Amino acid sequence: MANEDRAGVATDAEPAARLLHGVVDQLVEGWRTRPERPVSPVTADAAEIRAWLGKYPLEKPEDLEQAVPDVLAALDRWTVHTDHPGYFGLFNPSATWAGVAGDLITAAVNPQLAAWSHAPFAVEAEQRCIDLFAERLGLPDTAGGHFTSGGAEANATAVLTALTHAFPGYSTGGLRSLDAAPVFYAGADSHLAWLKIAHSAGLGRDACRLVPSDPSGRLDVATLEAMLAEDRRDGKAPFLVVATAGTTGAGMIDPLPRIADLAREAGLRFHVDAAWGGAACLSDRLRGILNGIERADTITVDAHKWLSVPMGAGMFFTRDRAELSSSFTVSTSYMPGQVEDTADPYTTSAQWSRRFIGLKLWLSLLAYGVSGYRDQIERDAALGQELRDQLSGAGWLVVNDTPLPIVCATRADAPADPEASWQWHSDLADRVNATGSAWVSPVRVAGRPALRVCVISWRTRTEDLVRLREILGRG
Numbered sequence: 001m002a003n004e005d006r007a008g009v010a011t012d013a014e015p016a017a018r019l020l021h022g023v024v025d026q027l028v029e030g031w032r033t034r035p036e037r038p039v040s041p042v043t044a045d046a047a048e049i050r051a052w053l054g055k056y057p058l059e060k061p062e063d064l065e066q067a068v069p070d071v072l073a074a075l076d077r078w079t080v081h082t083d084h085p086g087y088f089g090l091f092n093p094s095a096t097w098a099g100v101a102g103d104l105i106t107a108a109v110n111p112q113l114a115a116w117s118h119a120p121f122a123v124e125a126e127q128r129c130i131d132l133f134a135e136r137l138g139l140p141d142t143a144g145g146h147f148t149s150g151g152a153e154a155n156a157t158a159v160l161t162a163l164t165h166a167f168p169g170y171s172t173g174g175l176r177s178l179d180a181a182p183v184f185y186a187g188a189d190s191h192l193a194w195l196k197i198a199h200s201a202g203l204g205r206d207a208c209r210l211v212p213s214d215p216s217g218r219l220d221v222a223t224l225e226a227m228l229a230e231d232r233r234d235g236k237a238p239f240l241v242v243a244t245a246g247t248t249g250a251g252m253i254d255p256l257p258r259i260a261d262l263a264r265e266a267g268l269r270f271h272v273d274a275a276w277g278g279a280a281c282l283s284d285r286l287r288g289i290l291n292g293i294e295r296a297d298t299i300t301v302d303a304h305k306w307l308s309v310p311m312g313a314g315m316f317f318t319r320d321r322a323e324l325s326s327s328f329t330v331s332t333s334y335m336p337g338q339v340e341d342t343a344d345p346y347t348t349s350a351q352w353s354r355r356f357i358g359l360k361l362w363l364s365l366l367a368y369g370v371s372g373y374r375d376q377i378e379r380d381a382a383l384g385q386e387l388r389d390q391l392s393g394a395g396w397l398v399v400n401d402t403p404l405p406i407v408c409a410t411r412a413d414a415p416a417d418p419e420a421s422w423q424w425h426s427d428l429a430d431r432v433n434a435t436g437s438a439w440v441s442p443v444r445v446a447g448r449p450a451l452r453v454c455v456i457s458w459r460t461r462t463e464d465l466v467r468l469r470e471i472l473g474r475g
């Protein structure tokens, strides 16, 4: 859009359509040819990228239709491509096309979801998704929840609602009104956003008590019990225990029923962080691995991980939706009034201005159905098993035991010394990634270095696993 008849940022319909059609065509072409190009840039130099950005001084209007191909080329060169079938990475999926369309629609319509009355369709569509998942997770009719920017926000919401529930003085008097210092528990292999959350909640990072894992990489319940008893003796105020259903590193599922029992006996809140693994609830064959999740007070499931919608899309669930307003209610004269039988998201969640995050999931469910998701999730799990078998057959030792499609493996010729072993696995990952055909990462499972390979792209097929095994075979 050159300097056509326009003032400020105004744009006419015709150039807008040309711009968007052009973007869409180039995106689809980039996606189509992605498997022929490297998963990740071989080198990324910050100075070079900053120099590239300097080409555009951003002072005067420039032709966007000309700049878009340039920008897409820069992204192509300087991005790890999660839409590549050889991306075996960190739960960043190839986005569903229905999800991409959903995000485009959301961006263009730009509904404001703070108050129900401003965006009734959008708020209800999000609630439809939340209800569908709450039911699949086994939560009761009283359950509710909302979309979040991601798992970290959902987990922060779990801490806030737990504090508000456990300590009646907390919401007005804050932590300083409490007699004892609150502490909560999560596994050492849990997602360590918990430390940032403890920090920002004012609890302090030490209040997040990391419970050592057992040798399999699951939270060790006996140690949790001992830590709890010791903290009580020390005059601390335990209020929450977090179980992870699908650890980020190794896909391990903490013993949910035992942790639920312990939480009940000890009078603690019980949160399940199922950011990635929670998607398994859509498969009748796999959902049993989440047994015990239905006893949680609160649950995190990300839509932008295994459910493959574009970032950022997390979901927070609570078994008692009435609780949300205790943590988030506020009223002001300038916000629209509440409509009967509805809840205004700004009074039940951390965000105020809210994007229509849920459309990309709702449209994906519409396009593929729960049945399509079930097939995808079961297929990914089967590919994970295939990879496990292939690597074991090729002399690798698989060190994690999970039905989820993450394989963490090491080899007999890896050094015994932990630091040298970490370096060995890191170097190996670098060599794999430098081929451009695959992307993998080093990881520690219960402290032990390994190579981590996660089936996360819906584009990944058996032939991609075979190629990876060949690359690994070259050492």
Ligand SMILES: *Cc1c(COP(=O)(O)O)cnc(C)c1O
Binding pocket: 091, 149, 150, 151, 152, 153, 155, 190, 191, 193, 244, 246, 247, 248, 273, 274, 275, 276, 302, 314
């Ligand atoms: C990814 C992840 C998170 C953090 O979620 P974001 O969406 O990255 O904020 C939390 N917990 C687990 C288990 C995760 O895998």
